[in-house]
Amino acid sequence: MSSNIEPAVTEKIENLRNALHRHNYQYYVLDDPEISDAEYDRMMQELIALESAHPELASPDSPSSRVGGIPLDKFESVAHSVPMLSLDNGFNDSDILEFDKRVRKNLGLPPRSQATLREQKGNVADELLYTAEPKMDGVAVELVYENGRLVMASTRGDGVRGEVITSNVKTIPSVPLLLNQENGRKIPSRVEVRGEIFMKADRFRKLNEERLRMNLSPFANPRNAAAGSLRQLDPRITAKRPLEIFLYGIGRITDLEFESHWDSLQALKGLGFRINPLIRPGITIQDTLDYYKELSEKRHNLPYDIDGMVIKVDNLLFQSQLGATSKSPRWAIAYKFKAVQETTRIMSIDVQVGRTGALTPVARLEPVNVGGVMVSNATLHNEDEIRRKDIRVGDTVLVQRAGDVIPEVVKVIGSKRTGAEQIFNMPQTCPVCGAEVVDRDEAVSRCNNMNCPAQIKARIRHFASKRAFDIEGLGDKLVEQLVSRGLISSYADIFNLDKENLQRLERMGPKSAANLINAVEASKKITFDRFLYALGIRHVGENVAGILADKFESADKLCSASLNELTAAEGIGPEIAQSVRHFFEQDENRKTVARILDSGVEILFEAKPENRPLEGKLFVLTGSLEGMTRSEAQKMIEAAGGKMTNSVSRNTDYLVLGKSPGSKLARAKKLGIEIIRESDLDKLIKI
Numbered sequence: 001m002s003s004n005i006e007p008a009v010t011e012k013i014e015n016l017r018n019a020l021h022r023h024n025y026q027y028y029v030l031d032d033p034e035i036s037d038a039e040y041d042r043m044m045q046e047l048i049a050l051e052s053a054h055p056e057l058a059s060p061d062s063p064s065s066r067v068g069g070i071p072l073d074k075f076e077s078v079a080h081s082v083p084m085l086s087l088d089n090g091f092n093d094s095d096i097l098e099f100d101k102r103v104r105k106n107l108g109l110p111p112r113s114q115a116t117l118r119e120q121k122g123n124v125a126d127e128l129l130y131t132a133e134p135k136m137d138g139v140a141v142e143l144v145y146e147n148g149r150l151v152m153a154s155t156r157g158d159g160v161r162g163e164v165i166t167s168n169v170k171t172i173p174s175v176p177l178l179l180n181q182e183n184g185r186k187i188p189s190r191v192e193v194r195g196e197i198f199m200k201a202d203r204f205r206k207l208n209e210e211r212l213r214m215n216l217s218p219f220a221n222p223r224n225a226a227a228g229s230l231r232q233l234d235p236r237i238t239a240k241r242p243l244e245i246f247l248y249g250i251g252r253i254t255d256l257e258f259e260s261h262w263d264s265l266q267a268l269k270g271l272g273f274r275i276n277p278l279i280r281p282g283i284t285i286q287d288t289l290d291y292y293k294e295l296s297e298k299r300h301n302l303p304y305d306i307d308g309m310v311i312k313v314d315n316l317l318f319q320s321q322l323g324a325t326s327k328s329p330r331w332a333i334a335y336k337f338k339a340v341q342e343t344t345r346i347m348s349i350d351v352q353v354g355r356t357g358a359l360t361p362v363a364r365l366e367p368v369n370v371g372g373v374m375v376s377n378a379t380l381h382n383e384d385e386i387r388r389k390d391i392r393v394g395d396t397v398l399v400q401r402a403g404d405v406i407p408e409v410v411k412v413i414g415s416k417r418t419g420a421e422q423i424f425n426m427p428q429t430c431p432v433c434g435a436e437v438v439d440r441d442e443a444v445s446r447c448n449n450m451n452c453p454a455q456i457k458a459r460i461r462h463f464a465s466k467r468a469f470d471i472e473g474l475g476d477k478l479v480e481q482l483v484s485r486g487l488i489s490s491y492a493d494i495f496n497l498d499k500e501n502l503q504r505l506e507r508m509g510p511k512s513a514a515n516l517i518n519a520v521e522a523s524k525k526i527t528f529d530r531f532l533y534a535l536g537i538r539h540v541g542e543n544v545a546g547i548l549a550d551k552f553e554s555a556d557k558l559c560s561a562s563l564n565e566l567t568a569a570e571g572i573g574p575e576i577a578q579s580v581r582h583f584f585e586q587d588e589n590r591k592t593v594a595r596i597l598d599s600g601v602e603i604l605f606e607a608k609p610e611n612r613p614l615e616g617k618l619f620v621l622t623g624s625l626e627g628m629t630r631s632e633a634q635k636m637i638e639a640a641g642g643k644m645t646n647s648v649s650r651n652t653d654y655l656v657l658g659k660s661p662g663s664k665l666a667r668a669k670k671l672g673i674e675i676i677r678e679s680d681l682d683k684l685i686k687i
């Protein structure tokens with residue numbers, strides 16, 4: 001039997017190894033990957049699975065058993081006195097629990113039962129503790145200091161030898177050139193430390209915009225940008241790139257002894273190195289899983305990219321007992337986040353008309369699963385963006401989805417071009433109403449017809465959307481029908497809809513008609529900020545609406561506010577003020593607002609701070625409440641001026657204790673945060 005399978009398996013393994021070698025080259029040498037990291041990781045996992053099922057086919061040259069980097073010839077190379085390794089990867093909770101089992105077994109510690117695992121949540125009296133850290137998505141470097149002075153900086157290279165990039169690294173402001181002498185203590189004579197050099201996301205975006213303007217191909221992500229910037233022959237170029245560093249470990253250090261990884265990080269801090277403040281020391285394996293969840297939520301709000309969590313056995317004696325394979329230490333593992341980037345193909349480019357008439361080109365993609373969500377459309381923003389990125393119909397592209405943001409095309413994979421790709425041109429007339437398309441400002445083309453059905457529909461959809469009037473049931477399809485049947489032509493008409501007319505629509509029985517009428521009725525009590533946001537005034541997003549609502553206490557006052565009065569509010573610039581004035585100067589708009597108010601819409605004004613007893617207080621909830629749901633509690637807290645967040649930090653004021661609390665309880669206790677019960681919450685609010 002096996003002789004039948006072998007050739008196929010051998011070939012498969014061979015193919016995977018070759019492909020991974022090639023992608024390593026694209027990624028590490030050219031800083032220009034052809035596939036997403038997720039695709040690379042999947043190929044690697046497949047290779048590892050095949051190799052472990054067929055140990056006779058293992059090879060020390062396989063990409064699965066070597067650090068992937070390749071030192072570039074254009075730089076001098078240097079040997080690392082302690083190899084710089086990669087990390088094993090985990091992709092789900094059970095990979096991490098498996099890792100813990102392996103570690104315990106290798107250390108000769110007894111296995112843990114499920115019950116003790118649960119008990120140990122938040123318990124720090126465990127013999128095997130971990131440090132959990134954000135996995136910075138940047139480039140690994142080694143820094144060597146002699147007698148406190150930076151003498152050498154190198155890349156990881158193939159793990160054994162790296163490229164010397166000292167002059168480049170010296171241009172990075174957060175890399176200390178001289179070490180701190182703490183309390184007159186002697187500086188160790190030789191310090192070899194490791195860290196990650198990265199570029200913040202906003203700086204990366206700026207850099208890519210600049211590159212596009214100069215007709216250079218954009219970097220796929222901040223990691224590639226950091227790698228490309230570091231490996232410049234001319235350090236003056238590196239100096240212009242906004243690079244930063246966080247240190248995460250020690251290679252070797254003379255004259256100092258540490259017991260734990262965390263201690264060593266503290267010592268590094270003392271020497272003047274930057275350490276990521278999100279690193280959490282001394283936690284159990286269960287708590288690392290909570291930390292992972294926390295990080296996944298925080299991830300998209302951090303100023304830099306992280307691609308997972310790294311956990312490390314904290315005890316350094318344990319670390320040395322565990323040792324390493326040729327590729328990675330046995331005392332650490334990376335728990336990767338779900339992917340944000342994948343590659344796919346653009347099948348066509350359509351144009352959508354928004355509520356301000358802006359034409360947005362949208363790429364129709366071959367559907368692709370990005371981090372668990374199927375993506376089949378991506379915004380291309382505007383024509384300039386398409387030109388700059390040179391995106392054509394038929395191109396293979398890297399697409400990205402981050403948080404709730406609309407997916408976008410990051411870049412074209414140039415090497416996949418066949419020559420059959422089609423260049424896209426923006427239409428000269430509106431694809432919906434046929435009106436002339438004008439370039440009103442910057443790169444945005446607009447349909448010039450206020451009464452364009454596409455614009456009307458988009459305005460109505462916005463008006464009814466969750467953060468505006470929040471009219472349940474008034475979705476895209478229904479708006480489409482209502483407008484095309486002529487039942488509404490402005491958002492003010494929503495309040496005049498009647499049941500008779502509604503029932504005549506497709507798929508609209510008496511019940512759904514009644515539901516919609518009720519939903520419209522229920523939406524009539526609305527806070528001023530939501531009301532303003534719903535109007536769809538240009539440049540008035542939620543934030544600006546909030547500022548205006550605070551400053552002007554009625555629709556009338558805002559309606560008649562002068563430019564000066566408007567710009568007097570903090571956060572309101574001339575452009576916004578102009579746009580608000582322009583909106584209320586139009587007779588049509590004033591009439592529409594009046595009609596909305598006449599149809600029974602009532603603007604609620606938020607309580608001022610004096611009625612908000614929890615103003616500025618931060619709450620965290622753990623476990624389940626009895627009298628209300630989590631979101632009800634949140635609403636209650638927010639109505640009283642407080643805020644609810646997900647994780648306990650030093651800034652937390654109260655932890656609300658529900659039934660079967662999680663690890664947040666232990667953390668709150670550790671930080672000395674006030675712990676209250678559900679009933680106390682009521683009392684606090686009623687003060």
Ligand SMILES: NC(=O)c1ccc[n+]([C@@H]2O[C@H](COP(=O)([O-])OP(=O)(O)OC[C@H]3O[C@@H](n4cnc5c(N)ncnc54)[C@H](O)[C@@H]3O)[C@@H](O)[C@H]2O)c1
Nearest residue numbers: 023024027033035036037040086087133135136140248310
């Ligand atoms: N798209 C492609 O074609 C392609 C090709 C090659 C590699 N890759 C990507 O690169 C990965 C492999 O790269 P790798 O070998 O550097 O592994 P890795 O990036 O998954 O993990 C090891 C690295 O993590 C970094 N790191 C960040 N924070 C850290 C922390 N707190 N503690 C310790 N280390 C930390 C270090 O630089 C270390 O070298 C792949 O999983 C894939 O995602 C992609």
Ligand SMILES: [Zn+2]
Nearest residue numbers: 430433447452
């Ligand atoms: Zn139009």
